[in-house]
Amino acid sequence: MSAHEEHHAHADHGHGHDDHGHDDHGHVDYGHHGRPDFWTHYVFSQDHKMISKQFLVTAIIMGFAAMIMSLIFRMQLGWPGEKFPILETILGKWAPGGVLNPNMYLALVTIHGTIIVFMVLTGGLSGTFANLLIPLQVGARDMASGFLNMLSYWFFFASSAIMLGSVFIETGPAAPGWTVYPPLSALPQAMPGSGLGMTLWLVSMSLFIISSLLGGLNYIVTILNLRTQGMSMTRLPLTVWALFITAVLGVLSFPVLFSAALLLIFDRSFGTSFYLSDIFISGQALEHSGGSPILFQHLFWFLGHPEVYIILLPALGITSEIVSTNSRKPIFGYKAMVGSILAIAFLSFIVWGHHMFITGMNPFLGSVFTFTTLLVAIPSAVKVFNYLTTLWKGNIVFTPAMMFAIGLVSTFITGGLTGIILGDSALDINIHDTYFVVAHFHIVMGASAIFGMFAGVYHWFPKMYGKMMNKHLGYAHFWLTVIGVYGVFFPMHFLGLAGVPRRYYTNTEFPMFDGLADINVMISIFAFLGAFAQCIFIFNFFYSIYRGNRSPQNPWNSNTLEWTTPVEHIHGNWPGAIPTVHRWAYDYSKPGASADFIPQNVPLAPGEEEIH
Amino acid sequence: MINFLIPLVVILAVAVVARLIKVFELSAELKGEEPWRISADDNRIQSLLMFVGVVGFLAYVVYTTVQLDSIVLPVSASEHGVKTDGLLTVTWWIIGPMFFLTHILLGYFAYKYYFRKDRAATFFAHSTKLEMIWTVIPTVTLTSLIIYGISTWQEITGPAPEDAIEIELYAKQFDWTARYAGADNTLGRSGFRLIEGANTLGVDMQDSAAADDKVVRGEFHIPVGRSVLFKFHSRDVIHSAYMPHFRAQMNCVPGMTTQFHFVPTKTTEEMRAETGNSKFDYILLCNKICGGAHYNMQMTIVVETEEAYNKWLNEKKTLTEDLAPKPEEPAMQATSDTLAAPVDTLAVPTAGAAHS
Numbered sequence: 001m002s003a004h005e006e007h008h009a010h011a012d013h014g015h016g017h018d019d020h021g022h023d024d025h026g027h028v029d030y031g032h033h034g035r036p037d038f039w040t041h042y043v044f045s046q047d048h049k050m051i052s053k054q055f056l057v058t059a060i061i062m063g064f065a066a067m068i069m070s071l072i073f074r075m076q077l078g079w080p081g082e083k084f085p086i087l088e089t090i091l092g093k094w095a096p097g098g099v100l101n102p103n104m105y106l107a108l109v110t111i112h113g114t115i116i117v118f119m120v121l122t123g124g125l126s127g128t129f130a131n132l133l134i135p136l137q138v139g140a141r142d143m144a145s146g147f148l149n150m151l152s153y154w155f156f157f158a159s160s161a162i163m164l165g166s167v168f169i170e171t172g173p174a175a176p177g178w179t180v181y182p183p184l185s186a187l188p189q190a191m192p193g194s195g196l197g198m199t200l201w202l203v204s205m206s207l208f209i210i211s212s213l214l215g216g217l218n219y220i221v222t223i224l225n226l227r228t229q230g231m232s233m234t235r236l237p238l239t240v241w242a243l244f245i246t247a248v249l250g251v252l253s254f255p256v257l258f259s260a261a262l263l264l265i266f267d268r269s270f271g272t273s274f275y276l277s278d279i280f281i282s283g284q285a286l287e288h289s290g291g292s293p294i295l296f297q298h299l300f301w302f303l304g305h306p307e308v309y310i311i312l313l314p315a316l317g318i319t320s321e322i323v324s325t326n327s328r329k330p331i332f333g334y335k336a337m338v339g340s341i342l343a344i345a346f347l348s349f350i351v352w353g354h355h356m357f358i359t360g361m362n363p364f365l366g367s368v369f370t371f372t373t374l375l376v377a378i379p380s381a382v383k384v385f386n387y388l389t390t391l392w393k394g395n396i397v398f399t400p401a402m403m404f405a406i407g408l409v410s411t412f413i414t415g416g417l418t419g420i421i422l423g424d425s426a427l428d429i430n431i432h433d434t435y436f437v438v439a440h441f442h443i444v445m446g447a448s449a450i451f452g453m454f455a456g457v458y459h460w461f462p463k464m465y466g467k468m469m470n471k472h473l474g475y476a477h478f479w480l481t482v483i484g485v486y487g488v489f490f491p492m493h494f495l496g497l498a499g500v501p502r503r504y505y506t507n508t509e510f511p512m513f514d515g516l517a518d519i520n521v522m523i524s525i526f527a528f529l530g531a532f533a534q535c536i537f538i539f540n541f542f543y544s545i546y547r548g549n550r551s552p553q554n555p556w557n558s559n560t561l562e563w564t565t566p567v568e569h570i571h572g573n574w575p576g577a578i579p580t581v582h583r584w585a586y587d588y589s590k591p592g593a594s595a596d597f598i599p600q601n602v603p604l605a606p607g608e609e610e611i612h
Numbered sequence: 613m614i615n616f617l618i619p620l621v622v623i624l625a626v627a628v629v630a631r632l633i634k635v636f637e638l639s640a641e642l643k644g645e646e647p648w649r650i651s652a653d654d655n656r657i658q659s660l661l662m663f664v665g666v667v668g669f670l671a672y673v674v675y676t677t678v679q680l681d682s683i684v685l686p687v688s689a690s691e692h693g694v695k696t697d698g699l700l701t702v703t704w705w706i707i708g709p710m711f712f713l714t715h716i717l718l719g720y721f722a723y724k725y726y727f728r729k730d731r732a733a734t735f736f737a738h739s740t741k742l743e744m745i746w747t748v749i750p751t752v753t754l755t756s757l758i759i760y761g762i763s764t765w766q767e768i769t770g771p772a773p774e775d776a777i778e779i780e781l782y783a784k785q786f787d788w789t790a791r792y793a794g795a796d797n798t799l800g801r802s803g804f805r806l807i808e809g810a811n812t813l814g815v816d817m818q819d820s821a822a823a824d825d826k827v828v829r830g831e832f833h834i835p836v837g838r839s840v841l842f843k844f845h846s847r848d849v850i851h852s853a854y855m856p857h858f859r860a861q862m863n864c865v866p867g868m869t870t871q872f873h874f875v876p877t878k879t880t881e882e883m884r885a886e887t888g889n890s891k892f893d894y895i896l897l898c899n900k901i902c903g904g905a906h907y908n909m910q911m912t913i914v915v916e917t918e919e920a921y922n923k924w925l926n927e928k929k930t931l932t933e934d935l936a937p938k939p940e941e942p943a944m945q946a947t948s949d950t951l952a953a954p955v956d957t958l959a960v961p962t963a964g965a966a967h968s
Contacts, residue, residue, distance in 0.1 A: 184903065187849070278866050292867060294865060329734065395726075395733040398662075406718065417711055470647075473629075490676060503906065512892075596733070
C-alpha cells in the first residue's frame, strides 16, 4: 500500500500513472493462481467485477423468491379463506385444501421482509454496486483485499441459502416478523416458527452480518487508500460517496445487531434470560427471569434505523449519478449532496427510538426521538430539491435507468413525507404498527431502494456484461412497476388510518373492517401486476446477457472512470496505466467544451476553470 | 392439469417475446439505428408519458383520498384524540402541498426538458442562495411541527389525574382480560408465579387491595367523561393494546407495567348515532404480532354514562367471590372463565395454546 501511494506522489501529472505493482506481473493478475479455470473465474473469483455479478444474480433469485411469498400472502389477504389449489401444491400441509395456514402466513411475511431488507436491498444493492463501482470509479485495480471480498460473497451466499432453505423445514420458518422481537422469537412454545426455523434465521443473519462487515471494511479501505492520482475526496462521484458512508454505517451498526442476535441465541439455547422476564406460557411459569424484552428492541433498532439508510443511500447515490448523466447537466449542489449524505448518516444513529414510542419508554425520551427524527426531513428535502434542480433546464435522455431514477425521486418524496407523520410520537400512537407504516416504509425504503437498484442495473449492465439490455422491455418494466407500486401501497395509507393492524392473517374477524374487502382485492391485483413486471425484467436481464447487443465502451457518454475500461473484463481493470483524474465527475454540457461531456481523466483545457 | 399448463404457457410466452425483440431490433437496424440507443422518438414519448404519468398519479391520489375518506376512523372519541387529529390535519396541510409541488415540478421538468440534439443543457452546478432557501424553509417548518408535536405528546403522556379510574388490561395468547381496582381504586399486586387455576392473572390474594378487584372478560365498560388509567401487563409475549377509536395504544410487555390514560368523550350509543351504524362498537385489538391467532385477539369496549357504568360494575363479582372455593365443582370455574374468551381463538392450532 505504501509503495502504491508513494508512487502516486511521484507520478507524472497529465499522463496516466503506471502501477508497477501490477504491471510487473503483466496487467492480468489472477491472484497468483495461474490462468483461471471455471472454479477460480466463476465461483471462487477474487475479481470485484465477478463478485459484483455474483451478488446481483443471488439477489435477483432471492428477490424473486421473496416476491412469490408476497403474492401468496396477498392471495390470502385479498380473498381470505378462498381455496387456491396451487397453494397446496407449493406449500403442502401449510395450505390444507388450498387455504393458507395462519402460522405460515406470518412465516411468509417474516421471511419476505428479511430477504428483501437484508438479502436484496443490503447484500444485493451494496454488494453489487459497491463491488462493481468502487474500484472502477476511484481508479483501482481491484478491492483492497480480493480474498476478503470473495469471503464476503460466500458468507452472503451461505446466509441466503440457509434463509431460503429454512422455508422448507418441518416446523416452518421463523415467523415472529422480520424484527424478531422476543419473547415471541425466544420461546418455541410461543409459535411453531420459533423452533428450528428461528434458529436457522439467527444462523443465517449471523453469517450475513459477517459478510456485510467483510464487505464494508473492504469498501472503506479501498475508497480511502486506493484512489487514483488526482481523485481527491471532493472529486469522488456521488455513488462512491454514498457507498462509502453506507459502509461506515454498516460497520458501526451491524455489530450491534450481532450482539442482539447472540444474546437471543443464548436465551433460546443456553437458559439465559437477557430478554425474558415474568413469563407464564404453556401452563408453566418460566424458570429464568429478570431480563427485558425492550433491551432487544434497543439493540435491534440501533442497527435497524441506520439499516434504513444502508439501504437507501446507495440508491440515492446511484440516482445522483444517473440523473446528472442523463440530464446532461452537473448534479446540482455537489457539496450539499455530500453534506446531506453525512447529515442523514449522523442522524440515523440517534433516531432509533421512534420505532419504540409505545413500548412504555419514558415520555421525555419520546420527545427527544421525535425531535431528532423530524430533523432527517431537512437533508432529505435538500436532496429532493437538488434532484429537481438538476432536471431543470437539462437535456434529458430517457434511458430505462433514468426512468427508474426519476421514479425514485417520486417514491422518495411520497414515502418521505409520510415519515413526518410517523416520526411524530403523538401521531404515532394511533398509527403505530398499522398499514400506514407498511405503506410508508414500502414506498420510501422498499420502492425507492429497488428503483435505485433497477436504475443501477440498467445503467451499468453494459459495464457488467458487455451487452445492452432491451430498452422497450425496460420501459414496459418501469411503467408496470411504478403502477404496481403505487397501486399496492398508496391505498394502504388509508387502511392504516382506518386502524387496520399489520401482520393480520385476515381482517374478517372485525365488523369494523368489513368495508375494506374491495380495497384488499384491488391491492392484491396490483401486486400481481407488479410481479408480472418483474418477470419482464428477469427475462430482459438473462436474455440480454446472452443475446443482447454488444455494448460500446461508453454507451451513455458518461464522465466517470469505469467507462474508460475496455468492454471485455480484464483482471486489473485497465490494460495499461490507471488513468489520472483531473476534474470532478459532473462536467456535463460545460460551456466552451465541444462535447456535452468531459470524462474525469481529461486534463483541464488551457484557461478552463475547475468547478465543483 | 393447471399446474402442468402454467410452465408451458410461461415457456411459450418467453419464446414469443424473444422473437418480438428480434423483430424490433431488425427493424431498427434496417433504419440504420442501433437498437439499444435512445432515439428521438423514445425521448419524446417517454417524456410525454412522464408528464401523463405524474398527472395521472396526482389525480389518482386525489381520487383515492376522496373515495377512501369514508373508511378512515370516525371522529375521535377521546379528549386527547381530538388534539392528535388536529395535529394530523396540520401535518397533512404541510406535507400535502409539498407533495403536489414537488411532483408537479418533477413531471413538468421531465416533460419540458427532453433531449433534443439542437439544444444544450444549462451548466448550473451550484447556487448558495437556492440551497439556503430549501434548507431554511424546511428547518423553520419542521421546528414548528416539532414544537407542536412534542407539546401534544407531553400533554398526553403526562401524569393521570388523581381521580382516574384504574383498570388493568392483561394480555395473553390470544385474549384480553380486564381487572377493575374495585372500591379502593387500587389494583392488588400480582405476579406470574401466582397464576394457578381460576386465578389466571396471578393476583396476590394476600394483598388487601386485591380483595375487591373485579375481573371481567369478553367486554369491559368505561364511563364517559372520566379519566381512565390503564395499566398493561402481558404474561407471555409482547402484545399491544390498541383502541383506535380513542387514538390510544400501548405495548403490553412481560416483566413490565406500562400505562396510558385518556378521557372517553362519547358513549357507544352516541357514537352509533354519529356514525349512523347501529352495530358500531368500540374495540380493543392486539397490534403487536403475538402468534398464530394474533389477528383475532379482541375485546369489546362499552362506553356509557357513569350511572350505567357503576350499575354494570356493581353486578360483577369481586375476585374474592370469584376465587372462593366451591366444594361441588371446583374445576368448573376455570373452564367457564376460559370459555368467556372469544370462541374463535380456540379454533386456530398453535404450539403454545395457553388454554390449558
